[in-house]
Amino acid sequence: MTLSLEAVTRSVADEIHVDHVSLTFIRGSLNVLLGPTLSGKTSLMRIMAGLDMPDRGQIKFDGKDTTELPVGKRNIAMVYQQFINYPTLSVYENIASPLRVAGIKREEIDRRVKEAAQLLRLTSMLDRTPLQLSGGQQQRTAIARALVKRADLVLMDEPLANLDFKLREELREELPRIFSSSGAIFVYATTEPSEALLLGGNTATLWQGRVTQFGPTPTVYRRPKDLITAQVFSDPPLNLLSGIKQNDQLVLNGAETLQLFDDLTSLPDGPTTLAFRAHHMSLHLSGSASLTLQVVVGGSEISGSESFVHVALGKTKFVLLEQGVHRIDAGTRLDVHVAIDHIFAFDAAGLLLRTPKMEFKEALA
Amino acid sequence: MTALRLEKLAHSYKSHPSRPEDYALKEINQVWQTGGAYALLGPSGCGKTTLLNILSGLVIPSQGRVYFDDRDVTELPTEKRNIAQVFQFPVIYDTMTVRENLAFPLKNRGMDPAGIKTRVDEIAALLDLSRDLDRRAKGLTADAKQKISLGRGLVRPDVTAVLFDEPLTVIDPQLKWELRSKLKEIHRKLAVTMIYVTHDQTEALTFADKVIVMSEGEVVQIGTPEELFEKPLHRFVGHFIGSPGMNFLPCTLAGTKARIGGFEIDLGVSFAADPKAKLELGIRPDFIKLAPPGVGLPVRIDRIDDLGRNRIAHVRLEGQRLAVTVPAILETGSDDLTVVFDHRRIGIFANDRRIEPDDRGGA
Amino acid sequence: MTGEARELKPYNNRAWFMVLPVFLIVAFSAVLPLMTVVNYSVQDTFGNNTFFWNGIGWFKELLDPNSELGGRFIDALGRNFLFSFLILAIEIPLGIAVALSMPRQGVAVSISLVLLALPLLIPWNVVGTIWQVFGRSDIGLLGWTLTGLGIDYNYVSGVLAAWITIILMDVWHWTSLVVLLCYAGLRAIPDAFYQAARIDGASRWAIFRAIQLPKISRVLVIAVLLRFMDSFMIYTEPFVVTGGGPGNATTFISIDLVKIALGQFDLGKAAALSIVYNLIILTVCWVFYTVMTHVENAERRVQL
Secondary structure, rough: EEEEEEEEEEEEEEEEEEEEEEEEEEOOOEEEEEOOOOOOOHHEEEEEEOOOOOOOOOEEEEEEOOOOOOHHOOEEEOOOOOOOOOOOOOOOHHHHHHHHHHHOOOHHHHHHHHHHHHOOOOOOOOOOOHHHHHHHHHHHHHHHHHHOOOOOOEEEOOOOOOOOHHHHHHHHHHHHHHOOOOOOOOEEEOHHHHHHHOOOOOOEEOOOEEEEEEEHHHHHOOOOEHHHEEEEEEOOEEEEEEEEEOOOOEEOOOEEEEEOOHHHHOOOOOOEEEEEEEHHHHHOOOOOOEEEEEEEEEEEEOOOOOEEEEEEEOOOOEEEEOOOOOOOOOEEEEEEEHHHHHHEEOOOOOEEEEEEEEHHHHHHH | OOOEEEEEEEEEEEOOOOOOHHHEEEEEEEEEEOOOEEEEEEEOOHHHHHHHHHHHOOOOEEEEEEEEOOOOOOOOOHHHEEEEEEEOOOOOOOOOOOHHHHHHHHHHOOOHHHHHHHHHHHHHHOOOOOOHHHOOOOOOOHHHHHHHHHHHHHHOOOOOOOEEOOOOOOOOHHHHHHHHHHHHHHHHHHOOOEEEEEEHHHHHHHOOOOOEEEEEEEEEEOOOOHHHOOOOOEEHHHHOOOOOOOEEEEEEEEEEEEEEEEEEOOOOOEEEOOOOOOOEEEEEEHHHHEEEOOOOOOEEEEEEOOOOOOOOEEEEEEEEEEEEEOOOOOOOOOOOEEEEOOOOOOEEEEOOEEEEEEEOOOO | OOOOHHHHOOOHHHHHHHHHHHHHHHHHHHHHHHHHHHHOOOEEEEOOOOOOOOOHHHHHHHOOOOHHHHHHHHHHHHHHHHHHHHHHHHHHHHHHHHHHHOOOHHHHHHHHHHHHHHHHOHHHHHHHHHHHHHHHOOHHHHHHHHHHHOOOOOOOOOOOHHHHHHHHHHHHHHHHHHHHHHHHHHOOOHHHHHHHHHOOOOOEEEEEEEHHHHHHHHHHHHHHHHHHHHHHHHHHHHHHHOOOOOOOOOOOOOOOHHHHHHHHHHHHHHHHHHHHHHHHHHHEEEHHHHHHHHHHHHHEEEEE
């Protein structure tokens, strides 16, 4: 069972919602669509579900063209951001509903419903109605209904977005286990990089209707092919140093010059963007070779175990993540350090020139 | 100076509350300072929305008083309180331009046009909205709309407190950073009291100087982000703050030692605990280290989650599940590992509440 | 193409057969009679079912204000526009006002809704009869009271009295529709908006201008459109109450049409008149709709 999209394009009233998307999902795989709001995640899912037709391109199940097959004839299930259940039916009947429609035998329905309820920890709540459940339990019911159908394709559109933080955390940890016990193709849309990382599987990063990269989640995270992918897959936002590279210097857009060394000097001359994630920028000088930036602090946010320090180099703003509590007054001038081994470099077109050494080794491990 | 004082405040939606469960908000006493950044944090149904509604004047509490700047406002309607509020979803006046939106509260209060213009320009500059002043507010992005909502509160020179009701719900993760740091910046510049209601621990902890953690209608702890993280006073706080939350292991106490199943951990201090109480040892994933065999308590690894900047190992100690934060680069080499607890970071909880060590017992 | 691929051919068009009965009924009840009307409009008859070709003669006469038919038509058309304008000018603001003052929760909501829906359930001719009796000075409460107060009120002889009666009748009958539409629109406004406006110190009027009116503008468009179309086609009520009089004071196009068609049996003239009448309604609605959607689209473009 393979689902493949071939150069799928769809636009609505001159606006391109999905732009030449080609993806292949295999049976039993978990695939994350990661991108900001309006990047085309929902549009793409609607096309996969058969709710919308692409203008161009094809959707194939096991090589058969199903582009125009209407939604009712595809064996798919969908879970939405809103908790959608039948309000008057019990949890049991909610989960059983797709099976009743399919006309499956009573004993078989009972067996499958109980199995799904067990998997989603709903066994003690089967007699209640959705309104008597918490948000997390309502969404579990919706997920159970999607699973019980044994659909070939399960589409989940930001299913945790409306849940409280802790419930989200809980369910997010359980989802990989739930997914792995089913043989379906899962497609999961989210705006949050941390969610993609926790779910694992494969990730496709989306930006303005285009898939910028598709591959195993840790690889996309640690080896983005271009700047956009790295930005979509970073939270806090990716820190950027853009300028013109000349020999061993980077002349920044703000006119400051940055002295380069190590293999950074061997990058081709010309417009270059150095990029690094918040947790790779530090208040302390580590043992390894580092770029040092003289910055002004804009403020610090403390989350208990970690501190986010907002700093600025001229007009360029960065977010720095440091373990421990660091209260630094706004306006303070200080030096921050970025280990060279953690720096990405991108060319003028935003294509990757250099992968951080340490990150790559880690990804292979 | 005191911005806000809550005296014996409690609320029940029932007309004759008798049991503690009847109260949506159990009795609280609070003094909040002018210019402070406060957060009300808790899961849905914890009473934080009830408290917010009492502050904004939507709900009149069934008991107790509310004072703003030493003025009793308990029964005053919303418009008579000097507060501003930013809602979960952007509330803007569709047909007006950004300038008209910002000027609206001043115009309603009969301020002269010249004064309005100066004030609006000032606030727009502060919020980076100057370029959009003459655009229709309806066409702007969600984060710009939230800034307008905030701006409508800030333009008023008499505002005592700004209430935020989960204001980042509809904002993309990337923009949340910008908006939040903008909030901090404004808070620093204007020294206006801000009260931020949320279920998201990161938002509460990064925004506030003081976080009020609520659970089941009760304030379970008030503290700085560090205090909540390092010294949770209640099991709920330990669980709710931190991601993943604190690990809790059933234990027994013997002198300065805690016993978990067949293992003993030296605490360095002794505790005088009620022998009948349910005792638990609490420790955060961040304060546990994985170590080679023979060093600490033996564990079995269930799985390791990769969170990008670090990893969380889910292990079992004596059959109990335990989360351990491990560095991004982990050279395990073997499945037989042990864990070492940082004993200074261990908390002992009796019937869900943290107990303090015994002074004499430690000697 | 392989056989297998053809097997997957997604759509079959058999479902279209389900539409066939509707198609036949519509053809029988609307399309055929309409064609008959078009046929009549280009012919003349002296009775005995013999017709002869008249080309666009009737249309020429109809649109010429100096001819007898044209004069009648232009006068009636003017009365129609005046009537629609007046009832819109009363019903829309009144409807909004009533909707604004309706309760927002509790049993009172259901009671008001039922009361408001009552006039909408009464058939046109019954409404006409009720008001005809109501306004009579001998047995009607309204007419008797007014006459008792010394006011000269007689809808059979007084032009003004006749107009006031018909307009009151329409307002009584149809304001509820506007109220219900506006009420639905108002209910859809989230509480946060009112809360924000209170914090901003907005007056009742400012709340209406800044929040309520913009948020119900869409339903108002529908209300105006419905009320215009319906009032422009008014027939039953003036027919029952005033019979088009006094004189021709309340003779609207529809009443005139019936007079010509059934009274004088001028089928050709009547057919031409009804086609023009139809076209006017379509045109007005089309212009109105286009303008409104254009405004909305312009707004959306600003958003992007």
